[in-house]
Amino acid sequence: MLYRVEGIVIRSMDYGEGNKIITLCTENYGKVGVLVRGAKKVKSRHAALTQPFTYGQYVFFRNGNGLGTLNAGEIFESYHSLRENIEQAAYASYACELVDRGLHDEEIGAFWFHQLKACLDSLLESKDIHVVIHIFEMKILQASGYGPELEQCISCGRKSDEFKVSPRLGGVLCQSCKHHDPASYTVSPRTLKLLQLFAKIDLRRLGNIDVKDETKAELKKVMRDFMDMQMGLHLKSRNFIDQLDKYDI
Template sequence: MNEKFTGIVLFIRPHREKDSLVKIFTREFGTKMFFVRGLQSPNHPLKKHLIPLTEHRYWGTINQQGLSFLKEGQTHNLFRSIQSDPFKQAHAAYLSQLVDASIDDNSEDQQLFDIFEAALCSLNEREDARPIQLLLQLKLLRRFGLRLNMNSCVVCGSSQKIEDFSMTHLGVLCHNHLDTDPNRMRLSYKQIKILQLFNEIKLNQLGHVSISDQSYKRIDELIFMIYHEQVGIKLKGESYLNQLYKVADQLKVSKIEGT
């Protein structure tokens, strides 16, 4: 059945000699896999409408089972800043993988689509992509059945003197109960406050934030650990992000030593 719909391209996979499989998160039908004949040809009419991490309006055949098919496309948002910035692109790619993992194929989820679309718009406009990633990572944990207890001690329920996070209990610990988890994360007071804030606010409430590189690294370690150990997923985009920032850190050191 031919339908009109809006979609964000998640990824393209070569298929046979010149054909491709394209996964698109559609607002109307959820994530769908499309077969596009001859897409690897340089002059294919749909090529400009099938760039990963861009948003378009499409007309095509939607099948409930198996592959769907595209006929026409109209560009809606190319997210040019994301496309031209390797760091933003890496963050957006990771988040696209995380969103894809959080939803069953062929399941309509307009709320998640709108969240992802808003995240890409914010990534495109902001200078630093890391706050957007952190906020979305925390929000999407709930779709995997996890809710972090960030407001009160998981042992006694007190909201006073919160000083650390426990992976064992998936929540914060107050001063009096730090010894209940010898392997607690040993986060700083500021890092706890960042997690508490980002766990509560919505994307449209996120203003300017100033977080040190050290705090981002420590919080990243925690969030990725939760996804690895509690959710059971480790995405390819995570490794690429880590490599990208590692190279950036090495370049900073080299520049300082060279001055």
Template sequence: MERFEDEALVLSTVDYGEADRLVTLLTRDHGKLTAFAAGARKSKRRFAGALEPYMRLRVQLVETRVSTVRLDSADIVGGYYAAREDLPLIARALYAVELCRELTREHEPQPELFALLEAYLHKLDAKEAGPTSLLAFELDALAQAGLMPRFDSCALCGGPPGERPRFDQAHGGTVCESCSGRARDAVNVPAELLSGLRAIQEGARTPLSADLRARARAVLNVFISHHLGRRLKSVDFMAQVGLD
């Protein structure tokens, strides 16, 4: 069995048996890993406060004969504690880690996604995440997963979106009026929403209006749910908190 160290962000945890815990980690060099933390729920010293969602850790892991690795130790590098004291920040952070967990496969290195999530959590903690920051994070994460929705042209014919564009999650983005008959699940979207999302894709951070942000959230929720096969649980939590 090989022992190794890595930097990790905690994506989620599940209690196992009477004393143990399964921890899903996004590591910098080894990608997403499911780690078995023996006695994590009974020991107050071994993993004290470390195995909580979106903690940044330095971990010691041991490969086993199964897909799960063994977590031997975890030292807190960053707790993002300011982002744990404000409900809207908690909701955004939990959504970000759940999205990354569902977009990734076990044991596939994702250093760019790790850096993206780390940077977003830092912005939340510093309270520097502006109104469009979550949309930007989502689009960047989707791009890393090879699921970037198309907003600049029709996903079916490649032509311009036109004056009355629609959005179809099954075909990967915008559908022009001429092709809308081939996209039965497509929904009408304002052209200014598509241009705003396209600008965010290209790196612009100009805030969208509250109405456009809400509509963008709805479009991306449908797109992500379609490609993952389920709706993320943290979406409902964000809605309860009142985030658009």
């Protein structure tokens, strides 16, 4: 059967001497694997379609739910400049790997496709890279069914101005319930408000948010803890980001 889909390349790997297999995050068909014959050859007309982050239209043949074979394609946005900037490339790779590893095929629909595209667009527009990626992490948590409860105590449902964050329990605890997780910790009111905003915002409507360095540090800790406790993914792209941060590249 012939398929014509809009997709974003979230993974690209060599296959044999001259071919590549790409994984697409598509608007209507979830994640799709496509074999691109001859993509590694110098004069291949399809080579550009296999580059990471590329957004375009892909036409391929596929029998059943197996691997498709590319017939034709058209690039809508190459995101070429993201691949040329080491920091932007690292975070874009992280976003794509989150989709690839964090979501099952049936969980990816039009909304998540558009959130990934909005994430790449925001990185391309040089919006705050940390804010963008933390919002995207929040979207992945929500898509996976692990979206944290940040508006009321996850134990008793009480609203409060003095919450403690409990990544292990997946939300916030009021002062009366903090004993349920001795490892829970306090964050600044600004950080908590931003986390609540991240849970509600659509990346396609993200403007410019000015965040102080100390708030960014808290946001990174909280989101890292939520991702580790709730999803437990070990991602190569995140390890690379940690190396960038370590050496301040």
